[in-house]
Amino acid sequence: MNSAQLFEIELFAQSLVKGAALGLYLTPKPGLVDMADAGAHPDLTLAKMEHSLEIIDDYLAELIRSLSDGERLLCQAVVGRRAEQVMLEECGTNTLKGYIFLSGLLLIARWHAGANNQERLRQTVARLAEEYFAIRGEEETNGRTARRRFRTGGIVQEALAGLPALFDCAVPAYLEGIGRFGCFTTASFFMLARLMQTVEDTTTLHRGGTMGLARLRRDGQSLERAITGQGDVIGLLTVLNDEYVRMNLTMGGVGDLLCLAYGYLTASGQLMGDAGGAHRSKPQISRRRCLAGN
Ligand SMILES: CC(C)(COP(=O)(O)OP(=O)(O)OC[C@H]1O[C@@H](n2cnc3c(N)ncnc32)[C@H](O[C@H]2O[C@H](COP(=O)(O)OP(=O)(O)OP(=O)(O)O)[C@@H](O)[C@H]2O)[C@@H]1O)[C@@H](O)C(=O)NCCC(=O)NCCS
Ligand SMILES: Nc1ncnc2[nH]cnc12
Numbered sequence: 001m002n003s004a005q006l007f008e009i010e011l012f013a014q015s016l017v018k019g020a021a022l023g024l025y026l027t028p029k030p031g032l033v034d035m036a037d038a039g040a041h042p043d044l045t046l047a048k049m050e051h052s053l054e055i056i057d058d059y060l061a062e063l064i065r066s067l068s069d070g071e072r073l074l075c076q077a078v079v080g081r082r083a084e085q086v087m088l089e090e091c092g093t094n095t096l097k098g099y100i101f102l103s104g105l106l107l108i109a110r111w112h113a114g115a116n117n118q119e120r121l122r123q124t125v126a127r128l129a130e131e132y133f134a135i136r137g138e139e140e141t142n143g144r145t146a147r148r149r150f151r152t153g154g155i156v157q158e159a160l161a162g163l164p165a166l167f168d169c170a171v172p173a174y175l176e177g178i179g180r181f182g183c184f185t186t187a188s189f190f191m192l193a194r195l196m197q198t199v200e201d202t203t204t205l206h207r208g209g210t211m212g213l214a215r216l217r218r219d220g221q222s223l224e225r226a227i228t229g230q231g232d233v234i235g236l237l238t239v240l241n242d243e244y245v246r247m248n249l250t251m252g253g254v255g256d257l258l259c260l261a262y263g264y265l266t267a268s269g270q271l272m273g274d275a276g277g278a279h280r281s282k283p284q285i286s287r288r289r290c291l292a293g294n
Contacts, residue, residue: 006068012110012267013060016103019263020056020096023255024049026188028237030219031244032255039241040207040250043093052087052095056103059083063104067111073131080104098155098256103263105129105159106166116268122162129159146202150210154202155253163260169198170261175270181227184272189237190227191261195254196220203252212249 024046027034031041038044062079083100109124110116133156147154158165173194177187197220204212219240226233244250265271 006064009064009067009107009111013057013064013107015267016060016107016260016263017053017057018266019261020053020099020103020259022188022262022266023259024053026185026192026258028234028241029192029255029258030237030240031250032252036238037241037245040245040248044091044095048091048093049095052091055083055087055090056096056099059086059100060103060107063107064111067108073108073128074135076104076108077132077136096256096259098253099259101155102159102163102256102260105132106163106260106264110267118167118268122167126160126162129156129162133160142206143202146205150202150205150213152200152202152205154200154205157200158253158257165195165199165257166260166264169194170257171264171270174261174265177227178272186227186233188258189223189233192254192258193220193223193227195257195261196223196251199251199254199257201251201253203250204254208247208249212247215247215249216251216254 024033025035027036029039031039033039033041033044033046033049035046038046059079059082062083063076066075066079080100083104084094084097087095087097087100105125105128106121109121109128112128113120113124143154143156146152147156153160170191174187174191177190178184181187181190196216201213201216204216208215223233223236223240225231226236262271
């Protein structure tokens with residue numbers, strides 16, 4: 001390992017931490033913690049989530065140490081488990097459990113894949129996930145129960161398939177949003193809308209069953225329609241958040257994948273649509289269509 005490689009992977013890790021912060025601060029998000037409230041998570045606060053960002057930062061740094069020491073995946077899995085425990089002990093609850101796994105897997109894959117090549121990265125994620133789930137002992141988690149009960153793949157299938165919700169859904173949606181609306185916030189809600197329509201979120205299934213997931217899909221469609229039809233997007237999201245709080249409905253998997261997409265977009269220089277191949281030109285910022293400017 002040379003210093004350029006180390007510098008690159010450290011930048012990648014920083015992007016993943018930044019991604020988690022961007023995902024957290026996007027407001028409003030139905031059911032999730034944001035700057036306005038804790039959504040349908042009475043056990044969470046913004047301060048606890050912010051503390052989780054520090055834990056993620058330390059955890060990714062520890063993963064880099066393990067990788068640069070040439071350790072095997074099994075050791076990185078131990079580092080991940082430790083981070084889950086630290087989060088439980090210091091925050092008193094699961095804050096970003098899914099993100100610990102997803103960001104760690106993507107970082108490890110980036111290390112092994114070398115260059116910033118999306119196809120190679122996806123294949124490496126899938127290969128590592130296969131290796132990881134072959135050695136991992138099963139435990140009784142909400143996710144496992146939901147996967148069994150609702151015959152769904154959840155985070156396990158997402159990882160084994162090379163993160164399609166990230167590469168086929170969230171990233172293209174964000175870039176399409178930037179191209180169409182020229183606005184970070186609108187593109188972000190567009191990405192959120194698509195994720196809501198796509199992710200097999202086991203936290204939603206655990207809280208609300210198949211009806212809950214169907215509701216998420218419908219709300220994702222309504223959100224997309226509001227964005228493309230220039231409706232009251234913030235108003236809609238605020239109403240949905242109130243309803244999710246009342247119904248005890250959430251979408252932790254969508255939240256994690258939103259954070260991961262921001263992280264990947266940052267790392268690949270595409271967050272502002274101004275680098276990374278397909279989107280080299282600066283977006284045309286139209287204040288009329290930009291929610292942030294309203
Ligand atoms: C592989 C593991 C991540 C274990 O996963 P499993 O599904 O068995 O366990 P869960 O405890 O359910 O955690 C999975 C979390 O993943 C998020 N998620 C859900 N669906 C998806 C999806 N389709 N795609 C991606 N991600 C998804 C979700 O995380 C968010 O929700 C959390 C809140 O969840 P929970 O505590 O269940 O919610 P509540 O309803 O509040 O619970 P109760 O109070 O009712 O009990 C929140 O933290 C978000 O992050 C799922 O929770 C894994 O544990 C593992 O193997 N880890 C190993 C170590 C590691 O990370 N290694 C890294 C490198 S190898
Ligand atoms: N903002 C958020 N609130 C609750 N769980 C989450 N998982 C990922 N992001 C989240």
